Amino acid sequence: MDPEYNLQDVLRCHLCETPGPPMYCVICNKYLCKACEKDHLSDQSKEHKVVPFKERGYTPKCLKHSSEICELYCKQCGIPICATCLSSEEHNGHQFIEITKTMDKKKEIIQKDLQEQEKSIYLKYQEIPSIIPVQKSALNENSQKLTTEIDRHGEVWHREIDVKTLLDSNDVSRVSAYKSRNDEFRRLPPKLTVSLPSFTPQKINKEQLYQQFGSLLSASSIKTEEQIYTRESPGAESSPPERPLIDVPIYTRESPGAESSPPERPLIDVPRIITQINTKCFPLYSVSCLSDEEMWTLGGDNIITLYNLSGKLVKSVQTKSGNTPYDITVTRSGDQVYTDYNDRTVNIVKNKKIKTVIRLRGWIPRGVCSTSSGDLLVVMGSDDDKQTKVVCYSGSTEKQSIQYDDKGQPLYSFGYIKYISENRNLDICVSDFYNCAVVVVNQAGILRFTYTGLPSTTEGSFIPFGITTDSRGRILTADHNNHRIHILDQDGQFLHYIDNCHLQHLYGLCVDTRDNLFVAELYTGKVKKIQYV
Structure with missing residues (x-):
């Protein structure tokens, strides 16, 4: 719903003050009721363009010619233009589209994105928090198992150290039974580095909400399985080839070197x-x-x-x-x-x-x-x-x-x-x-x-x-x-x-x-x- 409709109880016809005027003159910036529309158009001292109230924003005034309205959009210059602008040399060779088509197309995209976010994407993100406790529990269980194995291995290691007391022993049978295991002990148990996942929020963008929501980051020693969200779009154009992320990007632009950072130069209040x-x-x-x-x-x-x-x-x-x-x-x-x-x-x-x-x-x-x-x-x-x-x-x-x-x-x-x-x-x-x-x-x-x-x-x-x-x-x-x-x-x-x-x-x-x-x-x-x- 257009937010300006919330103010409709205070909008009145500029000529007779009838509440809720259904028409709007783009040139004069006046709200008009049906009864006053003809009287307004009868004023031939200047041109008028009366449109339904709901379409009042579709025809902005020209920035260069304030008495004219813009019905076209110049793609090269990126600005709305009026008929006078269109005939000027400034826009020779440029391409133009109707403003209404631009707005309608943009609104279609927004509507489709909103429906997808509500019906599919949001549900996917709701599933994410429920998975974290399960992963955390499995991580704790795995950590306890590793701790037990390391402690057990340490006990064996200490027993072997105790064997060195044989140096002070004169018991021939005990000394002769000794066998070296140093080759085995030189292979230390693997070093384990574990960190719990952390959520990194990002600024939410209305048109790209699903890719800006945030990410779950974990230590590189913990393997993760990528989940791919696929939009169901019957009849859509073929998607570009899948480009999965890799652990270490192959391409990096060459940096000119680790130059020293420039001195801090804060912004001034009034440029x-x-x-x-x-x-x-x-x-x-x-x-x-x-x-x-x-x-x-x-x-x-x-x-x-x-x-x-x-x-x-x-x-x-x-x-x-x-x-x-x-x-x-x-x-x-x-x-x-x-x-x-x-x-x-x-x-x-x-x-x-x-x-x-x-x-x-x-x-x-x-x-x-x-x-x-x-x-x-x-x-x-x-x-x-x-x-x-x-x-x-x-x-x-x-x-x-x-x-x-x-x-x-x-x-x-x-x-x-x-x-x-x-x-x-x-x-x-x-x-x-x-x-x-x-x-x-x-x-x-x-x-x-x-x-x-x-x-x-x-x-x-x-x-x-x-x-x-x-x-x-x-x-x-x-x-x-x-x-x-x-x-x-x-x-x-x-x-x-x-x-x-x-x-x-x-x-x-x-x-x-x-x-x-x-x-x-x-x-x-x-x-x-x-x-x-």
Whole structure:
């Protein structure tokens, strides 16, 4: 039930104050009864759009044209648009879907998940606590048996020590009967290390409750049997191949070494703008620091530009294909890497020459980042826009692919806008716009947590775009629609907002070596350098 219906006894028609008005004018933001609807529409001084009260949220007002409503959704920009926006050059070549279809599809997914949780998943978790006392009893019984065996073996050992008194004996028959058993005693009994299971809770995510509930951890010396939960889904698409967990993951990204931790740099209460750089990129999508004094930017054309902090254009690079790039990053050696989603390539700019290092088939590259070990992490979507995965490359060689969780379910939603960053603990952080979440996995590709905003956040209002991490492992992501930055710790716990710097429609983010934050604003073409630590 719509929570706002609880207030229906106080809602009245704006014209005659009749309680419980069934209609709503989106343009004028007025509640109307049936009798007053015609009078309201007769006012021809401006346009009107009257919809049933229940559908009042389906047609939001345009952020750029306040007198118009949005009936379409731009997949590239990730924002609702009106008819005026649709006809502008800003959205040339973009794809659009009806807002109502997006909402209906999302609600279908939520309804199916809720039914599954209530009818099946919750029952499985209810069974777990009943098993623990049985396992604990068996563990205690086994421990007592081992203790008895060790005590018995100790008695034999002591008897053998007593035999050494034969050295002081002159009894020929006793001494001559002695036989050495040292070879046997050199084989010590196995060392036993036992710890009881412990429950580790995690933050509950509404859409992934079954995989975020928690886990039972036990010492590696105690064998466990994995239980697989299988959804009954007649007619569903074939599931991805089973990917069981292994004791020691085969793949690990190479760490640059055990560097000393940077000094503690706490967050400040009121972040401030240090400087503001006016670029000529409209719209402005991405920013990536080359140094503490220079940054690469890209906009809606095929030119990638390097600016200094005074706003001076230092150099520019035209893409190899002539297409608009999707995302940029800078390697540890200072080379520039960009993804070309129309050409399905990942390219590196080195010594003013562009080299294609990755060419994809059946997949379209989106966000890209350079790792601490010199690899590239690329988040990509399938041609049919139904799958998303993260792939790690060493040069042109694929080292690792991350797509499903340990239940065989997709980690990432389908859709266009995906940005990626590697944390200092080697976690892989992806801003998943369509799923309204930040998805973080460890270096082995195992899900660590999903962040969807604070519990008080209205579902679907958190729209993450750009993402970056700082020297302390904090995760920063751009909340596009709410014009603010969320700061999380490396375990996904919310720390702070940056919402006081007059930020507008945020897109790309990056930090420099001093943990200053650079924010790209989509429509203003400005990059704001912000001190938050």
